[in-house]
Amino acid sequence: SKTPIGFIGLGNMGNPMAKNLVEHGYPVVAYDVFPEACKEFQDLGAQITDSPADVAERADRIITMLPSSLNAIEVYTGSNGILRKVKKGSLLIDSSTIDPVVSKELAKAVEKMGAVFMDAPVSGGVGAARAGNLTFMVGGVEQEFDAAKELLTCMGSNVIYCGEVGTGQAAKICNNMLLAIGMIGTAEAMNLGIRLGLDPKLLAKILNMSSGRCWSSDTYNPVPGVMEGVPSANNYQGGFGTTLMAKDLGLAQISATNTKTPVPLVSLAHQLYRIMCSKGYAQKDFSAVFQFLREEENL
Numbered sequence: 001s002k003t004p005i006g007f008i009g010l011g012n013m014g015n016p017m018a019k020n021l022v023e024h025g026y027p028v029v030a031y032d033v034f035p036e037a038c039k040e041f042q043d044l045g046a047q048i049t050d051s052p053a054d055v056a057e058r059a060d061r062i063i064t065m066l067p068s069s070l071n072a073i074e075v076y077t078g079s080n081g082i083l084r085k086v087k088k089g090s091l092l093i094d095s096s097t098i099d100p101v102v103s104k105e106l107a108k109a110v111e112k113m114g115a116v117f118m119d120a121p122v123s124g125g126v127g128a129a130r131a132g133n134l135t136f137m138v139g140g141v142e143q144e145f146d147a148a149k150e151l152l153t154c155m156g157s158n159v160i161y162c163g164e165v166g167t168g169q170a171a172k173i174c175n176n177m178l179l180a181i182g183m184i185g186t187a188e189a190m191n192l193g194i195r196l197g198l199d200p201k202l203l204a205k206i207l208n209m210s211s212g213r214c215w216s217s218d219t220y221n222p223v224p225g226v227m228e229g230v231p232s233a234n235n236y237q238g239g240f241g242t243t244l245m246a247k248d249l250g251l252a253q254i255s256a257t258n259t260k261t262p263v264p265l266v267s268l269a270h271q272l273y274r275i276m277c278s279k280g281y282a283q284k285d286f287s288a289v290f291q292f293l294r295e296e297e298n299l
């Protein structure tokens with residue numbers, strides 16, 4: 001029979017990811033700082049614990065799926081953190097999107113305890129998490145990759161080895177900065193087209209057969225009424241929160257500063273998403289930048 005897997009952070013993404021582990025027959029040992037998030041897993045037969053340390057006591061393979069760097073530091077190195085009770089030889093996989101510098105620091109602390117740390121952030125969103133076809137970008141010691149892959153394939157269809165620890169985060173940050181810039185560009189182009197008298201559905205169709213086509217135009221169009229089953233069709237509820245996108249653009253800014261890399265469009269995108277957060281869009285999907293542009297122009 002399979003040995004238990006620890007799962008910490010059962011939010012929008014962690015919930016469906018942990019469910020897929022249960023579906024694949026793994027006993028799950030779960031913890032979330034928000035007790036409501038654990039309830040569902042009790043009904044599914046998971047063991048619910050009181051702290052990350054308790055998870056580490058009961059499972060020697062643990063996945064964390066937390067909002068940000070600070071939460072990850074707390075969960076690993078806090079007074080009741082994983083490192084308090086981690087067993088030698090344990091495999092700790094962090095799928096949160098955080099600063100790669102923090103991933104490297106966590107990896108060092110984990111190594112000191114005789115365990116293994118890998119960063120494995122995901123792309124794909126809540127729909128892909130439910131369907132089990134996330135993309136995992138994995139950084140860490142290559143010899144450990146197969147062990148990580150065994151678990152990650154229960155939740156994702158693409159599991160890509162990127163290099164040393166932190167490189168999974170690097171790939172994720174580059175993807176999301178391009179996603180943000182593409183989304184803002186799509187929203188601007190769609191809005192201008194509408195102002196020029198074009199039907200938005202027709203404009204989207206033309207973009208999607210032309211050189212302006214991108215994921216934000218053809219799979220996640222930000223204009224209500226253009227596509228079904230996307231956040232713009234549902235008042236921008238669910239999906240990938242504006243606050244999380246602002247966080248990821250902040251990570252891109254930090255990484256660019258550390259490496260003296262010019263990223264002018266990232267700076268602008270970051271500020272736009274931060275302004276949106278302070279104007280009531282924080283919990284809406286990041287494609288709401290279209291709605292934000294419409295509001296700004298009416299001032």
Ligand code: NAD
Nearest residue numbers: 009010011012013014032033034067071096097125126240
């Ligand atoms: P979320 O806020 O919905 O869930 C995070 C969970 O972590 C919450 O249940 C929260 O209670 C819990 N948590 C916070 N601090 C904790 C602590 N100290 N101990 C235990 N639990 C704690 O976030 P999410 O949408 O699931 O995203 C998780 C990560 O995945 C983020 O880094 C995000 O950027 C990334 N991500 C999200 C998406 C998406 O579409 N939502 C897609 C790809 C990547």
